[in-house]
Amino acid sequence: MSFISYLVNGVSLGGIYALIALGYTMVYGIAKMLNFAHGDVIMVGGFTVFMTMSLGGVSPAVAVLAAIIVCTLLGVTIEKVAYKPLRNATPLAVLITAIGVSYLLQNLALLIFGSNSRTFKSVVPVKAWKVNDTLTISGEAITTIVVSLVIMLALTLFINKTKIGSAMLAVSEDRGAAQLMGINVNRTISITFAIGSALAAVASVLLCSSYPQINAYTGAMPGIKAFTAAVFGGIGSIPGAMVGGILMGIIENLSRAYISSQIADAIVFSVLIIILLIKPTGIMGKKYNEKV
Amino acid sequence: MKAATKHNLVTYAIVIALFAAAQLASATGVLGSHLSGLLVPISYYIILAVSLNLTVGILGELSLGHAGFMCVGAYFSAMFSVITRDVITTPLLRLCLAMLIGGLVAAVFGVLIGIPVLRLRGDYLAIVTLAFGEIIKNLFNAIYVGIDKNGLHFSMKNAMSMNLDKATGKTLINGALGISPVPRDSTFTICFVVILITLFVVMNLTDSRAGRAIMSVRDNRIAAETIGVSITKYKLMAFTVSAFFAGIAGVLYAHNISMLNTKIFNYNTSIMILVYVVLGGLGSIRGSIIATLLLYLLPELLRSFNDYRMLFYAIILILAMLLNNNEKFKSLVSSVTGRLLHRKGKEAAEN
Numbered sequence: 001m002s003f004i005s006y007l008v009n010g011v012s013l014g015g016i017y018a019l020i021a022l023g024y025t026m027v028y029g030i031a032k033m034l035n036f037a038h039g040d041v042i043m044v045g046g047f048t049v050f051m052t053m054s055l056g057g058v059s060p061a062v063a064v065l066a067a068i069i070v071c072t073l074l075g076v077t078i079e080k081v082a083y084k085p086l087r088n089a090t091p092l093a094v095l096i097t098a099i100g101v102s103y104l105l106q107n108l109a110l111l112i113f114g115s116n117s118r119t120f121k122s123v124v125p126v127k128a129w130k131v132n133d134t135l136t137i138s139g140e141a142i143t144t145i146v147v148s149l150v151i152m153l154a155l156t157l158f159i160n161k162t163k164i165g166s167a168m169l170a171v172s173e174d175r176g177a178a179q180l181m182g183i184n185v186n187r188t189i190s191i192t193f194a195i196g197s198a199l200a201a202v203a204s205v206l207l208c209s210s211y212p213q214i215n216a217y218t219g220a221m222p223g224i225k226a227f228t229a230a231v232f233g234g235i236g237s238i239p240g241a242m243v244g245g246i247l248m249g250i251i252e253n254l255s256r257a258y259i260s261s262q263i264a265d266a267i268v269f270s271v272l273i274i275i276l277l278i279k280p281t282g283i284m285g286k287k288y289n290e291k292v
Numbered sequence: 293m294k295a296a297t298k299h300n301l302v303t304y305a306i307v308i309a310l311f312a313a314a315q316l317a318s319a320t321g322v323l324g325s326h327l328s329g330l331l332v333p334i335s336y337y338i339i340l341a342v343s344l345n346l347t348v349g350i351l352g353e354l355s356l357g358h359a360g361f362m363c364v365g366a367y368f369s370a371m372f373s374v375i376t377r378d379v380i381t382t383p384l385l386r387l388c389l390a391m392l393i394g395g396l397v398a399a400v401f402g403v404l405i406g407i408p409v410l411r412l413r414g415d416y417l418a419i420v421t422l423a424f425g426e427i428i429k430n431l432f433n434a435i436y437v438g439i440d441k442n443g444l445h446f447s448m449k450n451a452m453s454m455n456l457d458k459a460t461g462k463t464l465i466n467g468a469l470g471i472s473p474v475p476r477d478s479t480f481t482i483c484f485v486v487i488l489i490t491l492f493v494v495m496n497l498t499d500s501r502a503g504r505a506i507m508s509v510r511d512n513r514i515a516a517e518t519i520g521v522s523i524t525k526y527k528l529m530a531f532t533v534s535a536f537f538a539g540i541a542g543v544l545y546a547h548n549i550s551m552l553n554t555k556i557f558n559y560n561t562s563i564m565i566l567v568y569v570v571l572g573g574l575g576s577i578r579g580s581i582i583a584t585l586l587l588y589l590l591p592e593l594l595r596s597f598n599d600y601r602m603l604f605y606a607i608i609l610i611l612a613m614l615l616n617n618n619e620k621f622k623s624l625v626s627s628v629t630g631r632l633l634h635r636k637g638k639e640a641a642e643n
Contacts, residue, residue: 034415082610089617092354096570099563100609107602224422224559231419260448266430269423273408276420280411 005135006257007250012141012210014249015148019203020226021233021241022155023196029172029236030192033091036098037078039223040105041197045071045204046214047109050120060123068201075197076190084186109216122209140210147206151199152242159238168192172236225252225268232272234285243283300495303578307491310585311484318480327592332548334588335483336541339490341568341580343537346494348566349575350503351530352510354418356562357405357425358538363557364401365394365539366546367432370474371464373547375439377475387477391486391543398539401428402532425562433554437465470553471546478548486544490537495577497533506530571612 020042027035048067052058058066082101086094126139159165170178171188179185207222208214225248233244251271256264275283314331317323340358347355369390380386405424412420436447440457447453451463465471497503506526508516517523546552572583590608594601615621 028415034418082614085614086617089613092348092570092574093613093617095354096567097610097613099567100606100613103602103606104610107606111599111603224426228419228423231416235415260434262434263430263448266427266434269427269430272423273420273427276412276416277408280413280416282416 002134002257005137006253008137008141008145010250010253011246012144012249013253014229014246015144016203016207016210016222016245017226017229017248018242018245019148019151019199019206020222021230021245022152022238023199024227024230025233025235025238025241026168026192026196028230029238030168031079031083031189033083033094034098034227035083035193035196036095036223037101037105038196038200039219039221039226040102040109041071041075041078041200041219042204042207042222043109043214043216043219044074044105045201046120046208046218047113048201049123049205049208050118050214053121053123060125064123064202064205067205068198071197071201071204072194075193075200079190079193084189106216106220113216115216117213117215120208120212120214122212123205124209138210140206144206144210147202151202155195155199156238164188164191228269228272232275232282234282237282237284237286240282240284247283296499299578300491300499303491303495303581304488306578307484307487307581311480314480330588330592331480332478332483332544334585335480335487336544336548337565337568337588338487338581338584339483339537339541339544340565341572341584342487342490342494342577343534343541344565345569345572345575345577345580346497346530346534346537348569349573349580350498350510351506351527351534353527353531354414354566355421355534356418356559356566357421357423357428358534358565359557359559359561360421360425360428361398361401361535361538362542362545362561363425363428363432363554365398365542366552366557367465367471367542368397369394369539369543370471370546370552371437373475373477374462374464374471383475383477384482386475387482387543387547390477390547391540394543394546395536395540398542399532399536401539402535403528405535406528406531422559422562425557425559429554429557432465432470432557433468435465436463436467438463468553470551472551474546474550474552476547476550478544483544486540490540491577493533494537497530498577502526502529567609571609 020038023038023041024035027033027038045067048070049060049063052063052066053060056063078101082097083094086097122140124140124143126143128139129137129142131137159168167178167183167188168191170181170183171185175185178188203222204219208218226245229244229248230241231244232248233240233242248268252264252268255267259267279285314323318328318331340362344355344358347353347358372393373386373390376386376389380389405421408417408420434448436449436451436454438445438447438451438454438456438461440461442457445454445456451466454461454463456463498507505516505521506529508519508521509523509526513523545556568584568587569580571587572579572581591601591605594604597604
């Protein structure tokens with residue numbers, strides 16, 4: 001029975017990774033850049049919930065809404081101020097700027113909240129589900145799985161059925177051609193950042209509820225793992241990010257349980273390398289043929 | 293004299309002048325004990341930046357795992373030095389052997405990681421190097437190594453389970469606590485010599501036939517392949533040399549702090565080195581040296597702002613990238629420098 005419980009927790013962790021990975025992969029697909037500051041947007045979301053609940057005393061639902069609004073605004077602002085002027089610069093210049101933004105957010109959080117971890121009060125109202133005597137699934141795990149599945153479904157529908165979604169697909173396919181077809185590229189990129197950051201806010205709430213601690217570096221490691229998950233699934237591919245994220249979560253949790261908790265990260269990254277060696281563009285990545 | 297030779301000589305001259313100035317300032321006490329303590333770290337960061345420039349600037353592949361090679365070099369050399377501490381009593385000889393071991397082991401890892409490099413490109417390659425760095429850090433964090441009269445013992449659990457012989461047993465790597473004490477053999481003078489050797493190898497490699505082949509792979513892989521450049525060979529060559537020197541930098545690091553653990557070898561360090569390389573200019577060895585010097589010292593100079601220094605560092609980093617890619621700012625700079633150069637030229641002509 002313990003296997004099922006590890007598996008469920010793995011899927012739950014994977015759901016969080018998938019939500020973060022979606023932000024990475026959408027931004028990569030459309031703006032062709034690695035947004036290294038994405039992990040720190042998660043941290044900002046977590047602190048927003050923490051602050052509004054402990055100082056403002058608002059209800060969890062309002063706090064979550066506040067986090068989504070703050071992260072969305074933050075994401076769009078970062079894009080406008082730091083990335084937009086570099087639209088035609090080399091990818092490395094954009095990468096370094098993103099790293100700069102990441103340092104900026106981390107150090108702002110350090111200044112405001114100090115370096116000590118704060119205890120995060122879970123915002124999940126769902127009670128743990130006792131399946132039988134040996135198997136109990138925590139409310140956080142259930143909520144995470146349900147919320148991430150619903151969001152993924154909604155996002156898939158949004159991308160494939162709405163006009164803005166089609167515009168996003170078109171821009172990721174060929175930016176120049178999309179512009180010629182009358183698509184407002186700048187607005188599409190802004191919307192992508194807004195959606196990615198809103199997903200990060202949701203992920204932050206779920207992450208901090210499941211692992212109830214928060215500090216300035218909370219977003220860094222999940223950010224890196226989600227980025228890995230996005231590459232694992234094939235960067236730029238939305239279903240790839242979902243599958244990659246969930247697989248990452250399962251592999252991490254199972255190796256933590258059955259092999260060693262200390263080298264779980266090493267195992268996760270080794271699996272990634274092996275997958276990339278077999279399939280160099282990730283599980284669902286597009287294969288591109290080179291024309292000479 | 294060839295232009296490339298002249299360019300390289302200027303780079304050597306800058307490094308030698310900087311070394312002399314630092315020695316002088318350190319001897320006369322201008323530098324103070326805090327800044328004097330930074331001379332060795334600056335040196336190994338320069339080696340790291342120059343070696344990473346070989347991968348990122350000359351070969352054109354993004355590597356986010358440079359700290360992993362540094363970690364390999366540091367741990368293997370530190371184990372060697374701890375074992376031979378009583379056998380080899382000359383610190384210089386011990387350090388030289390340690391550097392050889394650390395560099396070679398890192399180079400072997402470079403070949404191992406270089407094989408996937410051949411298959412992957414761009415961001416996929418970046419993520420594999422990042423993953424490699426994390427794996428290395430994670431493994432060294434979890435492993436226990438000890439030595440006694442029966443040889444080496446390994447364990448992934450704890451120091452007790454190695455079953456070391458009580459009388460002759462010695463714990464080398466104590467899990468997350470790492471290796472301590474590592475003999476503090478690194479000195480600024482040795483670091484300086486190693487920097488010169490690194491520069492000599494990297495710059496001569498770049499200017500050689502092999503270096504041109506490596507750059508042709510960067511500029512146009514297909515064209516290079518068409519005219520018979522072996523992509524595999526030259527990619528692996530650049531990657532291995534880069535890993536070798538990163539390993540040596542790791543040796544200098546390990547022998548500068550007496551307590552070695554994996555904390556510093558995270559991806560943030562790899563990214564910091566990458567920042568030095570990119571801000572110094574991709575492919576420019578001299579740029580890497582100067583950028584490392586400035587960017588390493590910047591947080592130290594901002595120390596009077598204390599809590600705000602890393603914030604300033606982040607803002608300066610962002611502004612530097614934004615201004616560097618701003619057409620208006622660029623034309624302003626070039627018109628100002630152009631005018632200055634023009635005036636200088638005029639004065640020279642009049643004299």
